[in-house]
Amino acid sequence: MKNLVLVWIVSAVISAPMAIADKKINSIIAVVNNDSISRLQAEREAANILKIARQNGNTLSFEEASRNALESLIAKRLQLQRARLLGIAIPDHAVERRLAELRAEWEIADGAALAQKVKERFGITMKKFREAVRDEITIQAVYYNEIFIQTPVSDEEVTHFLQTETDATQKRQYHLRHILIAADESNKVQKRTEIEALRARVIAGEDFASLAKTHSDGGNAANGGDLGARESDNIPTPFLTEAKNLRIGELSRIVETARGFHLLQLIDAKRSSLREGVDRIKLSHLFLPLEKKDFAEQLRKEIEVGGDFNALVQKHSIDSISVEKNGDLGWFNVHDLPDYFATTVPTVKEGGISPVIESPFGLHLVRVVEINKQELNAEKTQEWARGIVHERKALENRLEWLEQLRGSAHIIVLDPEYAGIINQENE
Structure with a gap:
């Protein structure tokens, strides 16, 4: 069963x-x-x-x-x-x-x-x-x-991905809502009728999120079926196929998988820069309490005119972990930076210091220690594509695996x- x-x-x-x-x-x-x-x-x-x-x-x-x-x-x-x-x-x-x-x-x-x-x-x-x-x-x-x-990826699958994905070297992001009506062989006809009725209600003007909360069997039902904004390489293939053909606010066709029947609504779609390479960035920071913004601005000016960043970290930073390493935070992929760093830090030149950044935890003066740009040659493009195919297949297999456990x-x-x-x- x-x-x-x-x-x-x-x-x-x-x-x-x-x-x-x-x-x-x-x-x-x-x-x-x-x-x-x-x-x-x-x-x-x-x-x-x-x-x-x-x-x-x-x-x-x-x-x-x-x-x-x-x-x-x-x-x-x-x-x-x-x-x-x-x-x-x-x-x-x-x-x-x-x-x-x-x-x-x-x-x-x-x-x-x-x-x-x-x-x-x-x-x-x-x-x-x-x-x-x-x-x-x-x-x-x-x-x-x-x-x-346990999820194999063949060379043929990688080649197919590179040949059929539109602008395969382009990074896209899709924000979707989702309704799942779980089904198996014993009730497939009934469940198909249920999701067709839900699709008709959305087309007639009912709110997708409200229907997801009350009818969806998906794990995101509590949030109105909101799957969040995801990069294209982190979306199961059947969903991505639909998302690519949707306009903002538009409803997908009914998608059938091993779990049952799915309905998607596109909330937003964005296109990022070409994947010429993956920027990695090494950071260090001076960390201060939120109430010391004026003092943080003063320290920033001192650093900009030649002040010793490491010495100031040792004297003033309250991050006891990074202080031992002169504020070193290590290497980050630019796309993985915390939200409060993401809009500011990538604009700082190598060796430069950021404006005062406020996070939920305190104030940061971030120094960009080093930038490493990894160019995507043909070999790395193949490796990148294989990773995307692998992640997608594994995500799909996990859903089926959970159904088998149940x-x-x-x-x-x-x-x-x-x-x-x-x-x-x-x-």
């Missing part, structure tokens, strides 16, 4: 004490094979989904968020169970390395400050956060071992409030 098995616990089985227990914050609301999901876990996940939706300017009910939360938690349990079956165990040093990366990314000086930020941002202890980080790394390892390295899973939803996330189906 391709669908999850839903076992309803009917009123004859649920006693009064159990009904009361269901309302307790630590009650079990679902079981995934031998693993349980508690109400507390689901409500925390739902709260996070609501927070992300608000940040993206979307609105949804707590019931909608709760259903999406259960979908996310079930998928996570299935992947972690697969990791245990494969014997994948993430060592402590890998977790600590990831925590160190997060401290650098969030501009946090030490472990105590990280614990405080985790408590404020996620409402959990560092012990729980470490477990979450370990789970994240584990799921990435499962994806790499089960899907990515198809062989035994899911019991104990709480009727959450049962709507899975279609009821009797064996």
Whole structure:
């Protein structure tokens, strides 16, 4: 079976004490094979989904968020169970390395400050956060071992990509919304009718995002089906084929995949500069508190007239990690720079200093230490194209792989409030 098995616990089985227990914050609301999901876990996940939706300017009910939360938690349990079956165990040093990366990314000086930020941002202890980080790394390892390295790419596929992609050396970005109606062989006709009806409603003037929230089986339903702005090499091939032929605001044809039927709406499309090469840039910075903007401007002027950047970093920067290396932040791909650096730093010449940059963490004076432009010759173009084809195929295979995991899973939803996330189906 391709669908999850839903076992309803009917009123004859649920006693009064159990009904009361269901309302307790630590009650079990679902079981995934031998693993349980508690109400507390689901409500925390739902709260996070609501927070992300608000940040993206979307609105949804707590019931909608709760259903999406259960979908996310079930998928996570299935992947972690697969990791245990494969014997994948993430060592402590890998977790600590990831925590160190997060401290650098969030501009946090030490472990105590990280614990405080985790408590404020996620409402959990560092012990729980470490477990979450370990789970994240584990799921990435499962994806790499089960899907990515198992996805072959032939020379013929690379050649076909270069021959058929319009301006293959041009980087494009598409911002899409998405509705998924999950289907298998047993209900394909019915589900096709459902998505055709949704498409007709959008054409008639109904809001795509609202319909996605209430009808989509996709993981982004809580955000109105918003897939975000993605580069063309990070979009599954069937979606990209449609996106290329859409105008802004236009609706796609119905797309059929192993998961079911999809509907897309193009929100925006952009074209970047030609891929003549990939700029890599080495940076260092002097980091100050937000309230010291005047002082930051003063230091910038001092550096511009010949002041010793390294000495000023040692004396004034509050980033204890980078201070030890004279403010060194290492190498970045220009396209991977944080948003607050992305609009300013690439315009600074090699050896130059940026204007004062404000981020959510403080003030930065960024020095461009070195710029490395990697030219794309024929060999590198082939390598680049192979990487795109590989990523696309792996993304498509992951969706099918997750469906297979679900198809062989035994899911019991104990709480009727959450049962709507899975279609009821009797064996």
